[in-house]
Amino acid sequence: MLKTAVLKKTADASSDRSMDWRTSFADLLSPSGRWDISERVVDDLPIVIIDDALKQPEALRDFALGLDYGILQHAREYRNYPGERAIVSIEPKALRTRILKAYPFHKQSRLNPALEFRREAAIFTRILPSALKALHPRQKAPHLDIGTMLVGLLHLTPPGDEPGATGFYRHKQTGLAFMPNCPDEDLARCCTDLGYSPYDAHGYMAFRKHLIYDQLGSYAHQLQGTGIDRSNDVWELVHTIPGRFNRLVVFPANLFHSPVFFTGSHNRPRLTMNMNFDPI
Structure with a gap:
């Protein structure tokens, strides 16, 4: 009986320590309470820029710098993402709730604000300057985050280091800056004109890949990192949102976008926390 009581007490203490750790991390x-919010717009879709996003950004930055980004290295695990990731299985619930309240759904007509979203772990990302020279050309192109509705990108690169930026683009041949999950009539016609079936999942995916990769060879070799920092023959650079410590950028996932981070004199990584808002 005494042994059972001791084991229960030990288990309770362990549970309390676990709860304390989770509570402490949630606090980070x-x-x-002092969000400084500004906006950019691509077509009718707002990109929301929130400065002074967190109460304790320095503490979260130190936590993120101490994570092991070398564990998740499985082939194609993150497709063509040019960096590394570390995942902490705690949901930034208060932050996600605040983001959804702040995002101006009423200013656009393509995203449904009534949807419910899956719970998401905290995802930290790191792009090392030393890795930029070895990037595959596809890791330099704009992309879409398929399957999610909104993306939240929190910059944690320490002040004084090079944080990079996020670029938003328009495909010049088609005029597209946003790719909906289901094509409208005009987009379906464009898809058909290029030889793809717009109402077949594989055909529509192939069409999206065609837009992103078809003329990649004409510009990728000129880029000394990831992302396009100026317009070229294929892509118009619509907006560049500079990274800044404790800046949160929230945008529709199906906008063509890319991290913009080049080789240079800096030797510190680009450090962010990413949030995906995936509809249930």
Whole structure:
């Protein structure tokens, strides 16, 4: 009986320590009360820029710098993402709730604000300057985050280091800056004109890949990192949102976008926390 009581007490203490750790980590993800919000627009879709996003950004940055980014290295695990990731299985719930309240759904007509979203772990990402020279050309192109509706990107690169930026683009041949999950009539016609079936999942995916990769060879070799920092023959650079410590950028996932991070004199990584808002 005594042994059972001791074991129960030990288990309870362990549970309390686990809860304390989770509570402490959740505190690091708490939004500040002084959000400084500005917007950019691509077509009718807002890109929301929130400065002073967190209460304790320095503490979260130190936590993120201490994570092991070398564990998740399985082939194609993150497709063509040019960096590394570390995942902490705690949801930044308060921050996600605040983001959804702040995003101006009423200013656009393509995203449904009534949807419910899956719970998401905290995902930290790192792009090392030393890795930029070895990137595959596909890792330099704009992309879409298929399957999610909104993306939240929190910059944690320490002040004084090079944080990079996020670029948003328009495909010049088609005029597209946003690719909906289901094509409208005009987009279906464009898809058909290029020889793809717009209402077949594989055909529509192939069409998206065609837009992103078809003329990649005409510009990728000129880029000394990831992302396009100026317009070229294939892509118009619509907006560049500079990274800044404790800046949160929230945008529709199906906008053509890319991290913009080049080789240079800096030797520190681009450090971010990413949030996906995936509809249930």
